[in-house]
Amino acid sequence: MTFSIIGTGNIAWFFGQRLMAGRHHCVGVYGRNIAAAQELAEALIAERHGLVSDIRDEEADVCLIAVSDSAIAGIADQVSLCDTMLIHTAGAVALDSIQKTAKDCAVLWPVYSILKSNMPDHRNIPCAWEASTKKAEAYVQSVGHAISDVLFEAKYEQRKWLHLSAVIGNNFINHLMAIDEQICAENDLPFSILTPIIEQTFERIKHASPKKLQTGPAIRKDGLTIDRQIALLSGHPQWQKVYEAITASIQKPDF
Numbered sequence: 001m002t003f004s005i006i007g008t009g010n011i012a013w014f015f016g017q018r019l020m021a022g023r024h025h026c027v028g029v030y031g032r033n034i035a036a037a038q039e040l041a042e043a044l045i046a047e048r049h050g051l052v053s054d055i056r057d058e059e060a061d062v063c064l065i066a067v068s069d070s071a072i073a074g075i076a077d078q079v080s081l082c083d084t085m086l087i088h089t090a091g092a093v094a095l096d097s098i099q100k101t102a103k104d105c106a107v108l109w110p111v112y113s114i115l116k117s118n119m120p121d122h123r124n125i126p127c128a129w130e131a132s133t134k135k136a137e138a139y140v141q142s143v144g145h146a147i148s149d150v151l152f153e154a155k156y157e158q159r160k161w162l163h164l165s166a167v168i169g170n171n172f173i174n175h176l177m178a179i180d181e182q183i184c185a186e187n188d189l190p191f192s193i194l195t196p197i198i199e200q201t202f203e204r205i206k207h208a209s210p211k212k213l214q215t216g217p218a219i220r221k222d223g224l225t226i227d228r229q230i231a232l233l234s235g236h237p238q239w240q241k242v243y244e245a246i247t248a249s250i251q252k253p254d255f
Helices: 010-021 034-043 069-078 134-147 156-186 191-204 223-232 237-251
Strands: 002-006 025-030 048-050 062-065 085-088 105-110 127-131 151-153
Touching (some): 010 134, 025 034, 034 048, 062 069, 105 134, 127 156, 134 151, 156 191, 156 237, 223 237
Parallel strands (some): 002 025
Antiparallel strands (some): 105 127
């Protein structure tokens, strides 16, 4: 299978490298930054690189849009494909955002945090797919199998909720750990002291419902400790709000 890529960020590198490793051939890389497009094109041994407006129909079997969610609509407005199948890689963007751009189109979204500087070396990466036609379904699954061993179909109504869950479970939790890191730094404590309890948290939820595993002052309704900890955060009013909101959610869950 031949493919081209629109985008030069983390996801573009991930898809490009996985497809190349699966012996698929990249024919072009396109984006707003010509230098970045050239860098990725050279890494993927692609013949062409350039601006999005340089994309040609039929030059590849599949064209991947691997850009930020907010950029997808603008990219779609610049492209018109009849024979090349089009795939976007965003979890929170509907398939119909590109359906006017290509006859056959699909979504393939890795439910995983991808960084160019720390690419995963395993295939346990759940990938949600959706397709507009039978041809698109065949191609998106072919691309998916080059990426991962875990593929599942998910329409936009499901994907948008899964994306929200991923944001909370990954991005929000990472931000809370960044707060932990700064609290430790401000008080001359090594952040590494927290590594065992953080690892314990994620190990436990492999075997039981997180709701049943909740511990700490909020679930115990230990008002004295809660008040003291809120006071400790007086120098960081935004963190106080986060602490108070999460404490309230633990004590009065909506489920």
